Amino acid sequence: MKQLKSIALALVVALGTLTATAQTTKKVDVSKSNIAWVGKKVTGSHEGTIALKDGALVFKGKKLAGGNFTVDMTSINVTDMEAGKGKEKLEGHLKADDFFGSEKFATSKLVFKTIAAKGKDTYTVTADLTIKGITNPITFDMVVAKNAATTKLMIDRTKYDIKYGSKSFFEGIGDKAIYDEFELNVTLAI
Template sequence: MKNLIKNSTILAIIALVTFSFTTLNDGDKTIKVEQSKVVWKGYKVTGSHEGVISLKSGMLSFTDGKLTGGEITMDMTSISNTDMEGDYKTKLEGHLKSDDFFGVQNHPTSTLVFQNVEATGKNSYKISGNLTIKGITKPIAFNMSIYGNKANASLKIDRTVYDVRYGSTAFFDNLKDKAIYDEFDLVADLEF
C-alpha cells in the first residue's frame, strides 16, 4: 500500500510538472515591442545603408510548446538610419519615408502574417506568410529560430514587388553608380 501511494504521488508530481511546462508555452504570446528590434539593410552599387524600424505590435502563437502562427506590425513612420549622421541621415530618412520608397504618410504600417509554420528542428521553423508593404500583399518564406522567450528571423525582400522602384535598374536605365539593388534585408530580434 505504501508503494502504491508513493508511486501515485510521484506520477501526480510528474504529471503536474509536465502539464505546467507544456501550458506555460502555449497560447498567444505578445511581442514586447520596446525590447524587440528590426534592423534593415539596403544595398547600392557604391555601398549600403542600414537602420531600424520600430514594431507597433505583434504576437506569436504556440501549441504544445511549438510555434504555430504569428503576426507582426511594423511602424513604418519610425524608419531610421543608423550608419550616418547630421544632414545626410535626415535626408535619407526623409527620402525613405517619401513616396519614392515607403510612402509612410499613406502607408504608416507594414504587416507580416504567418500562414504556415513547419518545424525544421528543435528550435527552428520554416515560415510561409504574407508581407504587406505600401498596401501590397505578397507571399514570403523565411526561417525563424526560437530560444526561450526570444525569436530571430532574417528576411530578404524584393522591394520592387511592393512598388518601391526608386533607383532600380529593372525600371530605370543609365543609373550607373546611383543604382540601388532591388533586394534588402530585414533581421528581426523579438522578445515575448
C-alpha cells in the first residue's frame, strides 16, 4: 500500500511539473491589434498603419517562449495626409519596388528565435525579420501584460534592399534624404 501511495504521489508531482511547463499558443486578435509606422526624412516625417495578417505568441507557463507574425504589406496606409492631397501617391510609392515591392512581396514575417526575461513582464527578443524576401536578425524589448503585448522596433530599411533616398547610398541628395531607420509601434491583442 505504501508503495502504491509513493507511485501515486510521484505521478501527481510529475503531472504537476509537466502542466507547469506546458507550452500554450495564443493567437493574436488581428482585428484589435495595431501596427503604426513612422518614417522620417530631413524635412519632416510621415506616419501610417499596416495590418497584421496573422500571429501568435507562445508561452511556457506564464513566460513568453516564442512568437511568429505575418504582416500584410499590401495594406500600407498613410495617416498623416488626406485623400487627394498626396496620400495615394505616397502609398503607391511605398508599395512600389523602390520601397517594399508589395506586389511581389505581399507579406513580411517576424519569427522569434531567442527570448530573455529582462524584468517584470518585459522580455528581450531576438527574431528573424523577413522583408522583400531578405531575412535579418533584429533585437527588441517586448512588454507582455494581461491580454496585450507591446513593442517598438527600429528597422534599418537598407538591410532589406530599400535604398531609395538613402544618404548611405546616394551622395548629394541633401534635404531629399530619407533616414535609413523607420519605426514600428506594435500593440498586440492576445
